[in-house]
Amino acid sequence: MSLFSQPVGVSHYLVVGAVMFVCGVVAMATKRNALGVLMGIELVLNGANLNFIAFGSQILHREPARTIGLDGQLIALFVIVLAAAEAAIALAITLNFYNNQGTVDVDRADDLSG
Amino acid sequence: MSTQLDDPRIVESDVRTDEMLVNMGPQHPSTHGVLRLVLRTDGEIVSDTTAHIGYLHRCAEKIGENLAPRQWIPYTDRMDYLAAMNMNLGWSLAVEKLLNLELPEKAVHLRVIIAELGRIASHLVGMGTYGLDLGSFSPFLYAFREREKILDLFEEVCGARLTYSYITPGGATHDLPPGWIQKCEAFLDQFLPVVDEFHTLLTSNAIFIRRACDIGVLTPEMAISYACSGPVLRGSGVDQDLRRDGEERYTEMYDGYAFEVIVEKDGHYPQDYKYPAVPREARLGDCWHRFYVRMLEIRQSIDLMRQAFDRYSTAKGSYHIPMKLNEKLPRGEAYLETEAPRGQMGFYVVGNGTPIPWRVRARSSSFNNLSVVSELCRGCLIADVPAVVGSLDIVMGEIDR
Amino acid sequence: MRAISWLPRSVKAEEPRKNVPRVLVSPGGRVPYFTTSLSAGRKAARSTLGKTTATGIGRPVAEYLQTILPFWLAYLVAALVHATLLIVLSLASGVIFVWGERKVAGRIQDRLGPTRVGGRYGWLQTIADGIKLLTKEDLRPKGADSFLFRIAPYVGWGASYAAFIALPFANGWVAQRMNVAVFFILAVLGLEVFGVILAGYASGSKWSLFGAMREAAQVVSYEVPLGMCVIVPVMIAGTMDLTTIANMQQGWFFNWFVFHDIFTFLLFGVYFTCATAGVNRAPFDLAEAESELVAGFHTEYSGFRWLFFFVAEYGSMFMVSGLAALLFFGGWNGPIPVTAFWPDHPAMNYLANFLGMLNFVFKCTFGVVVMMWVRWTLPRVRIDQVITTCLKYCTPLAAVLFLGATLWTFAFPGGITGMRQVPYGMVREQYKPAEVRAAEDHVAGHPAAESDLAVAGQHRSPR
C-alpha cells in the first residue's frame, strides 16, 4: 500500500506538529539572535496549533463525534491572534534592547546578573 | 526614573537607526544630467546633502581663450543647452560691451523676441521635468510637445533645434524669415490655453501642492547670501530682475516694454492672469513658489514677445552689424550679466588687442542656485530631494562648463 | 431566545421554509416591485436565480475524464487544466495590460504608443519585449544574497498567482470555490509583499532596500482600510463566498452592491484608493518611484526575473479590480439581466456563463484602465503622506462607512426602495449550507431536520 493511498489521520498531523514544536523549542534554546528566539516561539505556537486543528477536524477522524469539534479551530484562532500580540510586544522588547545595547544578542542581556 | 527622563541628553525617537550614505546620481533618473548628490540619511530622513559636480566639465572657458568670440558661440550653446539662445545673447552682449558696439533697433527687438521665446522653451523643460520629479509623467510630454513647436520656430530661424549659435556679437546670423512673426503669433495664441492646462495639471493639483508647498524653503536672506538668482531668487520674494535692474547696456533692450517683475508682494503676485491663487500651505521661498514664478514668467514672456512683434515690424535698420571674424578685441575687460531663464548669467571677457580674448569666464546661475541644496535638503525626506533639486531647475552643462 | 439569524423574522414566522419555493417568499408576504413586471411566479424565480447551477470549467472536464481515466489521474489532469488556464490568464493579462498601459499612456500623452510590432496597433509589442527580456543577461549584483535574490521574484509572482485560485470568472467558473474566498484573496495578495521585501534586501542595494521598506510599510498599513472596505459587501451578503456574493447581485444594475446604499457607493471610492495603494500603483507607487529610488526594489533585476515582478504587479491589479467587480459591481452580471429572458437550456446557460465571463473580464479591465489613467495623470505622493492618507483618511472613513452601511442594512434589509426582485436574505438562503440552516432551525425552535443534515454536502441549488 502506497504512502499516498492511505487516508491521513490525526497522528500525521501530530507528527508534523511535534517536529515543528521541537524545532521551535531548540531554536528558542540555541539562537543567540533575539529575533531568532522569537521565530522559535512562532514555530512552537504553530506546532501546537496544528494539534488543535487536527483534534478538531472531522476529516481526520473515523468517528466525527469523537473530535473536539469547533473548539479546536476556535482555540487556533485565539492562538493566532495572541501570537500577533506576542510578536508585537517581543519585537518592541527586542528593539528596545537593540536601542540600549546596540545588539540583539540575547547572551549580552546580562545587566542584572550579579 | 523621572530624573532620567528629564535629562536633556536623552532624546527620544521612533526607532534607533543607523545613518546611511546614499549616492543619488550621477546615474540617477532625477538628477537632471550628471549631478551627484551624496545623501546622509537616517531612514527616510536626509540629514545632510553634498552636491558633487564636474562630471560634465569640458574646459569651455579655456577653449574660449583660444577662439575668436564668434567661434566660441557654439560653446555657449552647450553651456545651458536648454536655453542656448539666452547664452548666445549673454556672450554677445559681453563682447559688444568690450567692443563698445551700438546695435540697430531692429536687431535689439529681434533679440528680445528670440530671448523671450528661448525663456519659454527653457521654462517648459523646467516645468515638465519638475512634474516628472514629482512623479507626474504626462505634463512632461505636454511641455515637450509645446517646446517642439518652439524648436520648429527656431529651426526656421537658424536651422538648428538645440544649439543655435544664432545671436552673435553684432546682432544675429540671419534676419527672421518672412512670415515667421505670424507663425510665432499663431503659436502663442494656441499656447496660452495650454498654459492653463499646466496650471490645472500641476499648479493647483492637490497632490502637487502637498508635495511642493512648504518644502525646501529658501529665505530671502539665504537666497541673497548664496547669490541665488532668477526664479529661485524671485521665488523667495526678492524683487530683482536684471531686465529691469541690470546694466544699462542690457536693460536698454527692454526700454519701453511694459512688464513687471514676477515676485510675490503682500501674499499675491502682481500679474492677474486668473491663474491659481497661492495655496494656504505655501510659504514664500518654497518649491511651489519657485515653480509658480517660472509659470508666470512663461506668461510674461508671451506678453513681452507680443509687444516686441509690433516694435520689430516697425523697427529701422538691419538685423546686425557686420563683424569680421578676426576683428581685434580692444585692450580691456568687460563683464555683463543677463537675465537668463535660470538667473544671472554673467560673461567676462578680457581683450589684449588680438582677435582672441585673453581671458574668458562665465558666471553660472545654476552653480549658485545649486549651492543652496544642502541647506534646503537638511531634515527633509528622500522624496523631497528631487522636489527641491527640480525646483532649482539646474542645468549641469552650465554648472560644469 | 437569541436572535442570531440573518433572516427577517417575519419570514420564519410565517412560512415553514421546507414546503415553499424560497424565492417567492418576500418579507411580509409583499410581492416585490419588480417581480410584477415580469410575469411573476416561477419565471421570476428562475430569471433571478435560475442560472445558478454550478457548471465549472474544470468540473465537466473532470467528469468527462473519469469515464476514460482512473479517478486519481482524472483529478490530476483536471487540476492541471485549471492551473494552466490560470497561468495563461495571469501571463496573458500581464502581456495585454502592459501593451494596454503603453497605449493608454500614449493616448493620454498625445502620442501613439507602440505602433509597429504586430501591425498598426503594436499588439505584439509586449511579446517582443518579453523575448528581449528573456534573452537579456541575468545580472546578479556582487553584494547580493544570491539565493534570496533569485527566489524573490517567484515568491512575489506566486502570491499574485495563488490569489487567482479563488477568483470566480463566472457562475461556478472558478478553480476552487471557497467559502472564505474574499478573505483568502486578501490574505494571499498580502503575501506578495514578501517577494518585494526579499528582493529589496537581497539586492544589496540601498535604493532597493528603501523601496522594499516603503512597500512593506505601505502595503501593511493599507491592508487595514482595505479589509474594512471589503467587509461591508461581505456583511451585506452575509457570506465570504465570492460566487454567492456575485449571484446575489443578479438582475438589474441597481442590485449591485455599489448602489445598495449611499455608504457602499462612497465606500467603493475608499476601496479603490486603498486597492491602488495596496498594489503599489501611482500615485502610491513609492516602492518603485523612479524619480526618487531609481527603480525601487527591482533596481538590480534584469531579464526574466524582472519580468516576473512585472507580471505579478499586473496580476495584482487585475485581482483587486476583479474583487471590486465582484464585491461592488455585480461580478459577471450585466446591468440588464438579458439572460433572464433566455430559455433555460444547458447550452444557453453555458453561453450565459461565457458572456458573464466576458462581462467580468471587461469590468476587471476597466478597473485596470482606470488605474492606468490615474497613474498617468497624478503626481506621486510622498511616503509620509501615503501613510497619513491611510491612517487619517481611509481608515476612519472606511470605519464610518462600515457603521453606516451596517445601520442601513439593519433598517432597510431589502435595499433602498424595495426595487430588488428578491431580498438579499432570500437569495442568501439559496446558498446557505445545510448544516447552518439546521442550526438556524434549531435556534428558531424548529427541530434539526435530519434530511437537511444528510444532504449537507453541497450548496443547495434552487432547482
Add this chain to the structure above:
Amino acid sequence: MQSPIIWHTFFFFLFSFLACVFAVAVLVTSNIVRMAFFLVISLGSTAGLFFLAGADLVGSMQLMIYVGGTLVLLIFGVMLTARSPLISMHTPSGEWILGAIVGGSLLAVLLQIALSPKAWQQGPELPPAAYTAVEAGTPAAAELARDPRLRPPQTATKLGLGLLGERVDKLVVQDPTRRAGMSGYLLPFEIVSVHLLVVLVGAAYLARARFRVSD
C-alpha cells in the same frame, strides 16, 4: 481496490514536508534574514495543512494575520536590526549538542504520544467511487455525502455561530443542560481583541528609542 493516490494525502505530505523541512531550516540557518524567509514558507505550508484539515477560515487567518501580519512585523524587526555583525550569529557547538539532546528526547516523547492511539493513525476511508458519485448526484450520494471530506468546509459560518455560543458541530447533543454549558467564545474573543490593542499601543510605546545623544 484503493486508488493509487489520494490527493488529499498527497498534498498533506507535500505541505507537511515543506513545513517540517523549513522548520528545520529555520533551526539550522544562522543568517537571520534567511531564517525569516524559511519561517514564512514553513508557516505558509502550515496554512496549507489547515486547509487540508478542513479549517479554511483558520487557514486564511493564518495566511493573513500570521504570515501577512506577524511575519512582516518580524521582518521589519530583522531589517531594523540587520547590521552586518548581527545578521549571522553562530551558536557554539556545545549549545547545539545540548539542544539536540533536549530536542531529540522531546521529539521522541511527542512522537510516542502521537503514534500510540490506533484510532488516530488513519483517517476515514472512502471507496473511490464516492468522489464520482457525489459529483454526479447518484442515489448513493446522500449516503456518501456524510463524509466530511466531500463537503465544502464552510467553517466561517460555523465559527461565527460558535463564537456566539451556538454550536453547530454539537447538534447531536440535545440535552438542554449540556447545551447551556457550551458557552460562546465571543467575550473571550473581545477580551483578546482589546488585549491585542493594548499590547500594540504598549509595543509602540516600548519600541520608542531613548538614548543619550552626547556621551
